[in-house]
Amino acid sequence: MTTPGIQVTRLGKFDNMPLPTILAASFLDAGGHGVAQVLTHRERAALVGMSRPVEFKRDQMIQTEGARAEFIWNIVSGTAETYCLLPDGTRRVMSILFAADLIGLSEGGHYVETARALTEVRAWEIPLRALDGLVRRDPRLDAALLCKISHELRESERHLLTTARQDARARVAAFLVWLKQKEAATLHSGDLLELPLRREDIADYLGLSVESVSRCLGQLERSGLILREQRRTLRLMDVPALQKLAGMD
């Protein structure tokens, strides 16, 4: 079980931390096609009132599967992953979460996955009890959560789509393009792609072995589609070709 008061570092720089942000596509209405902020300023302020800023160091646990759910976290910066441990000892990375995402979805009052910080993560820690009350007073917030969760549902389906029935190279290519899009949403870095995760995490996310991931990267490099500048830094040389390989037309 997470005991944030102990594990979590509190720093002065939290004073000017960005407000809680939830990005999602609209659910019911046709709206703008893109992903946008679904909280009003009022709601963001209300969330700040009941939340506290926290920071997780690299590799630190955020929540544990099966533990009593007490908080959800709204990521301000950094990258995290959620995963399940299978009875045979293997690990399955279910989702990779970025700024404006939510960590901590639960069922029956208990977390269904384990979450871990991949980089340093700053987040708003929102007590579920307080959120429950806020949702009752402000139904619009409920709609915002609905948008977010249905958006996550589609993310999960996308993940399922790339994972199943595609060969290893296509999966890796799809992953790189996806990650690049996520990154491009926050910062412009040309064709450089900073990987916030280890090969092992990529493998467990794509349902491959570490060796396969490595071999695929080598293959993509030999084909001139990418360049491995450093372990965690790739250069995407031919994004259209990667997309084609990934079967994204």
Added chain:
Amino acid sequence: MTTPGIQVTRLGKFDNMPLPTILAASFLDAGGHGVAQVLTHRERAALVGMSRPVEFKRDQMIQTEGARAEFIWNIVSGTAETYCLLPDGTRRVMSILFAADLIGLSEGGHYVETARALTEVRAWEIPLRALDGLVRRDPRLDAALLCKISHELRESERHLLTTARQDARARVAAFLVWLKQKEAATLHSGDLLELPLRREDIADYLGLSVESVSRCLGQLERSGLILREQRRTLRLMDVPALQKLAGMD
């Protein structure tokens, strides 16, 4: 695009069709652990007021990927599937839906998947426009949808979990046990399991080839775990062994 007024059969027996039902586990509170009705009687009645009962025949399309989203459907009886067609021509079954499930989640006003009836399906057809208004007047309904969608998210993750990184036999075993649980929720049929879908659908759901599914069933039969009574009727001889094989401990 679906044009329900034309494709859909209307029958007199709709008069006493069961009210709209949404089953889901609670989202925020600890509540009962099981899956339960999340609509009040009032809400169910309100939904009836704006909906109409429809019936889809076996193999009939319910919605088409990319088409303008106008309705969602609340299944009363029968089984349906949703799927995506990949650019390489392969098909990926994303979900299998039963009574009390919802069909028709959309993004940006368009359906994200194609849905098809696997058996005869009876459902309440709810216009999105009307639902939107109702949700505004009744925030609790919004919460109900939230429960349902977060429940579906977990279903999708379960699917992802069984699909990736398990061998074919384990996937098939997991599928059979899952289907049995779904079926047991509505009717008691001993150890008999009625498959509402073809081998092809099972294959596309599990990310296997039709031949692999068939071979796995043969293998499970030879091991004494199941019996193939008819094409679409299996007898589960040893559910615990199937669960163990599926890695459900």
Added chain:
DNA sequence: CGTAACTTTGACTTGCTTCAAGGTGTGTGG
């Protein structure tokens, strides 16, 4: 009763995993 759709089975091939060993980077203590 015949045809078409569906399912099963067999033989072969491909691609991923596993096992094993060799690199490369990083952080720590001498």
Added chain:
DNA sequence: CCACACACCTTGAAGCAAGTCAAAGTTACG
């Protein structure tokens, strides 16, 4: 500041599981 140790990544070789291709068997239905 260097050297060592450890964690992480890459590469190679062998084995095996699932896919593909081909054909026969079965069921459903007109």
